[in-house]
Amino acid sequence: MPGIVHVVDDDASYLTAIQQVLEASGYRVATYASAQQLLDQQPDENKGCILLDVRMPGMSGLELQRRLTERGSTLPIIFLTAYPDVSTTVKAIKAGADDFLIKPVGPDVLLRAIARAIARHRDARELDGELEALRSRLSTLTPRQLQVFQIIVQGKTNKHAARELGNAERTIKAHRRAIMDKFQVQSVVDLVRIAERLGVLGAKDEPDATA
Secondary structure (H helix, E strand, O other), rough: OOEEEEOOOHHHHHHHHHHHHHHHOOOOOEEEOHHHHHHHHHHOOOOOEEEEEEEOOOHHHHHHHHHHHHOOOEEEEEEEEOOOHHHHHHHHHHOOOOOEEOOOOHHHHHHHHHHHHHHHHHHHHHHHHOOOOOOOOHHHHOHHHHHHHHHHOOOOOOOHHHHHHHOHHHHHHHHHHHHHHHHHHOOOHHHHHHHHOOOOOOOOOOOOOOH
8 A cells, every 4th residue: 555644624525535536546544624633643653644734723734733743743744725825835844844735636736746745754764764773883883993983984094093093903903894794884985974874974083992
């Protein structure tokens, strides 16, 4: 299944029409007559997106967006409105909305927007997972290995690292092998890329540690 689409709109006939279009395209659909209903349900963060009306009785679409963000939700939001205005659009996009569509929306336009939103969300989650795995591996480095890592990703030689840290060159080579094993890479180029992703490229050395 391509994902779950959460549709929030106070217009019951519109909810029914949207649900039929989406289910015919293979989506699972959850409908909500108010923003509060979705907030109470706490939808699954793993996949899907939210189609959200801007103007509704009670909590508005923008307010729901704000509250979901406060809860740490990363589900992409596509706003739908029959009453567009620049100020609302800007607020929604600045707050992280994935798209802003004007009713009535043709099925093709809607389906393309949903597919883009779900794909971006999936890609972002995969990147977050990869980054978390790299952070976990970084945390397994000993203090000395971290120093060696920070030196070699700057393009410095084993000899330079040995001189800077007061170790024998063979000790630096052993640390370097251990670092590559922990990160599961084969080259310094790979380590440099990892350092860039982790934001530690060019970081200052930690205080001296024993080998």
